[in-house]
Each structure stands twice: as C-alpha cells, then as structure tokens.
Amino acid sequence: MNRVICHYDMDAFYASIEIRDNPKYKDKPIVVAGGVVTTASYPARKFGIHSAMNTLDAKKLCPKLIVVPVNKDKYAYESRIIQDLVLKITHKVEFIAFDEGFIDITDIIDKFSSKENFANLFRKRIFEITGLTCSMGIGLNKLTAKIASDINKPGGQHIFNTEDEFIEFIKDKKVRKLPGVGKQFEKLLNKDNIFLVKDIYPFSLKELCSKYGTSRGELLYTYSRGIDHRDVEFNRAIHSIGNENTFRLPLDSEEEITREIESLFDWSYARLIKKNLLTKTVSLKVRFKNRETISRSKTRFIPTNDKELLKGMVDELLLSLNLTRDIKLLGVSFSNLENPSTRQLTFEKLY
Template sequence: MDFRDYLRKIIHVDMDAFYASVEQLDNPSLRGKAIVVGGSSDRGVVAAASYEARKFGVKSAMSGKLAKRLCPELIFVKSNFDRYREISEQIRSIFFEYTDLVEPLSLDEAYLDVTHNKKGNPSATQLATEIRKRIKEKTGLNASAGISINKFIAKVASDINKPNGQKTIPPEEVISFLEGLDVRKFHGVGKVTQEKMYKMGIFTGADLKKYNLADLEDKFGKSGKHYYQVVRGIHLSEVKPNRIRKSLGAERTFSENISSEIFMLERLEQIAAEVERRLKSKDVAGKTITLKIKYSDFSIQTRSKTLAYYISSKSLLLEEAKNLLYQEEVRESVRLLGISVANLNTEKDSASKAKVNVQLKFPF
C-alpha cells in the first residue's frame, strides 16, 4: 500500500480559541485580556481559554481553581452556546460554498474535501486562504488551517502556524514531515501512549517507522496498525458529510457539592430537559441511558440501562435517570451529574469508499 494511491486535497479548519474569541468579539472590554469560558475561581472546568490566558499555562479541561492560581488576573466568563452555535452555522455556510464534503468535528473545527470543489480551483492552499479570509470578514474571528493529502496530516498541520495561520504539507513533503514529527503531535497519541513510546525510544516518526506492523500491534494492540500506516502517510478515512452521532447528553457541575437526593433529582430534571432539547433538535432518540456521577474526589461512577424501545422525552429520561440513581447508594459530595443517551436510531452511513488515483505531482 502506497499513500500516493490515496491522495486527496483535505483542509482542516480550526477556529482560534473559539469560545473565548467569541466572548472577546461580543464584549470589547475583554479583548487583550486573559479570559476563560466556563468554570470559576472555585469550581468547574475551563471550557476554553484565550491566547492571553494560555501564556500563563491555562488550558481547556483544567480546573478553574488551578487556572486562577496560574493566572490571578484571570477573568471567568459564562458560556453562551446559543451564540457559539449561531456563529458556527455562519462558518459552515462558508464551507458549503466550496464543497459539499464537509465533516464537522465540533462547533469550531471541520474537515473539507476540496479535491473536486465548487470553485474549480486546483489549489487547496489558495482555497484555505480564501476560506479563512471569508470567515474573518463574515464573523470577525480568526481561523487556522492545515492542508494535505488526508485528514490525519491536515489536522496535525493546522496546529503548526496557530493562531491565524495555515500550513500545507504537499505530497512530496509528507514522508519527511512525518519522519521529523514528534510522536506526541501525532493525532491519537495521548499522554499514556506518548510516555510508553518514549520509554521504547520512539521520539519521532522516523523512530516509529523502524518498528514493523507485528511489533506495533503487539505493543499497542489495534492502534498499532494505525500508527504503522499514518507514519507512512496512509490514512484512508474519508471526509464524511453525515457523521453518525453515537451518543448525546448533557451534564452539570455544581457550584457546591450536593449530598441530598432531593437536590440531585432537581438537577437531573434540569439536565433531562436539556437532553430532550438536544435530542429533538437532532430528531433522534435512543435506547441506552447512562447516568454519570462525579464526586468531590473527582472519581467518576456511571450506571447504564438499555431499553427495548427508543426514548427522547424529558419525562422518560428523568424516570430512567431516577431508577439509575436509586440503583445503589450514592456517596456524599456529588459535584457533577450527567445524563447521556446512546444506541441512537440513526442509520449507518452506507456511502461507498472511493479511491482517488493521481500522480505524485498533485498541485496544492
């Protein structure tokens, strides 16, 4: 298998500090300041950090308490997802001006396959520049982009010149780029895998390439094949315009720990209402209900039940969440509750996998 048999023109667009940038856009007094969306100085988790906050080491998924310790001047801003969705829809409308092959990963990033695009422009690099310019003009926000032969490399490339930049990895540079790349920057290599690779003497793509498929599968299981292929520029996943959502849910972190089941039921009712809203907005229902409980010591407990029928209404969601809550005794000091619905009634994408055969001279 040779990566040159599977060349596409893929753009990965990633908005820069999206949630925080939206808040700074809407509130000029926050511009140029260290802000985070979500959490607080006492509780909660940071959803997004501005670049001014990142200079202090503040990042998403960090506790608000630690973020405040790192940056005493940090400003906490309440999230406004309706506003983020509004702008995300504006950005996606721009994407569809160029191609129908758009695969959103979240509100702030997406893959675009522009191998055959609506503008008839053979240069994916030029298209990415134009798309970023259009986003800036329409929303006032900056976007970064990665351009390459497949989704894996495009996503890695989009981080290289952030913020407000882009990077193209053309076919003739793919192998040298991957060989020189630190394995921790390989999409899909988490902290645990990174440490394992480092202990094996695997620091770069060139080091990873020394291992054969059998060795990698022995060391990393099913992921071994993925690592073996991507370091050779092979990633067959296509841009899927209709990504199949596997689950949908909502959760809440509380400003104070709760131990009373009455309070928990009140919160679950609110969460069930939000899950119902999200399910109905996507016109889906599900059979598997999961209750998530996070305690003050940050330990997490999940309880699930699969029904014989699909549900989406608040009343049924709440009823099943209650049953799961009472399934066994809840320890004291609950800091988060969540309800998620899986086993959704969505159909699998049956689109055929097409292969694009081209010569190595593939203008980017």
C-alpha cells in the same frame, strides 16, 4: 485521483467571540468557563491555562484572569453562520464540532489557482463575515490536514502536498504529536525507546501490532507515514449510545457517585460492543437537586472501543467536575460512532 482534504479550525472560538463582542478583552488573558475552563484566549494560554482545567486552578496561574460565563446559544449561532458559509463551497463536509470541520475539496480545487489561494480566500471570507480568525490545513487525507492546521495557529495555514512532505515534517517530532497517542501510551512507547516519530520506522506493521495491539500498532505504522484512508463522512448520521439514571434520593457521597458512574459506563460500553461500533466522544451528564444540568464531553481524534481508554476519558471528565453531593441524575454516553469496517486497512498494502 489523489484526494485533497482540508481542515479548518476556528482560533480559540468561544473566547474569540467574547473578545470580538467586548473589545476591552483584547490582548488580555480571558477564559470562557463555568467551574471548568471551556476555552482560553491565547494570552491566557501563555500562563499554562487550558481547556478542562478547573477555573480556580486557572486563577492561581493567572490572578488577573478574566472569567466570562459560557453562552452556548451565542456560540451555536456563530457556528451555524460558519457552517452555512462552508456548505456554499461544497456539501462534502464533516463538521466535528462547533468550531472545526473537514472538507473534501478534491472535486473543486481546480477552480482555484492553487491550494494556497483556496486557503487564503477561505480564511479571508470567514473573517469578513464573522470577524473571527481560523487556521487552515490542507493535506492528502484527514490526518495530514488536521496536523497541518495546527502548524501556523492562530490565523495561519499550512499545506502538505505529498506523503514525503508530511514525513519530513513529522519524523523529528515527539511521538505524542501523532493523533491517538495520549500521555499513557506515550509513556509506554518511551519505555521501549520510542521518543520521536522516526523511532517507529524500523518496526514493521506486524511487529507494532504484536507489541501494542492491532488498533494501536496500525495507528503508529500508518499515521507516522501520513497514511489515512478515512473518508470525509458528510452523510454520516449523528447518533449516540448511552444510559442515564434518575435517583429518588440525591447522591451525596463520592463513593456513591463513583459506583453509579461505573455502572452506567459498563452498561453503555456493553451496548457499544454489542453493536460492534467505535466511538470518538464520551459524554457525562449531571443534574443536581436544584435542577441545574451540566454536560461535559471529551473527544479523541481516533475512534476506539478500548474499554481502558474510554473509562479513562470518563474518569478525566468526572475529575474535572469534582462532584460531591445533591446529584439527582447521572448519564454516560458515546457519540461520533463509526463502524470498524470503515477504517480497517488491508495489511498487505502496508508491508
């Protein structure tokens, strides 16, 4: 039986909650932020404002920007309401954040007149209960469902019924459209004259793995063709690997902070490798002398144990926080862990 997987994604979740609760914000550029933007409304995004941007930089792009403080308890409450609604449909759900998740509807889709009907009813019910809109994608697997949910944002839906439909859509898109292809990898591919997804097709799996490494080569070959064998991991235990250090004397220089972060990263990474795990999420925890504690995370769509990629994610988090002094605690951790065996593919099937 072919799988039917859907991905729901709440539209500008934190910002949408604030707009719902404060109608005066409607159609105005707002961000939910502390020192860093957590979520930007769609009017704010038109100015080039995005999550993880420094709030001061965001205000430079849009002087009339409205900044709303983060209220994580409120957002968690709304998330629980949404997740409870989803779990009434099926327990084959993988919640990957407050505002999104994958649902395996293979066993229940026949109860609905069509996939379109399911998506329409899902979005309508979410809006009736929460007053919030979401986007929905349905595909043959997690990859195609995730990409489908982005096509008609905000508040829309898209469905891929076959791999051919997906390939027709993706082939003329920039290679960056593939999950797991970041800025640096895109630059490397561009140097090899791979600009569009269809530029990947002339290469065999063996050639791509030889040129870019097994993990990246496999990603390019399979994802460009809509192939993704990962399951919706609804029974997955949530756990993490990491380390944190409390300092007797507060750190007060960029050099000290960088040195400690590198040490914590190396220790956590060594444990990740020792346990033979892949990770999607890197988190940085900071506590200041005044006891204020902040945490920031960055998540990849594709799990990895590539040290360079993971260290780059830590560096991005560190840069977004602009830490300088009075730090009493630092922590680095990896979460959303997977065993490599759950995603390894048999090469024979792909030639």
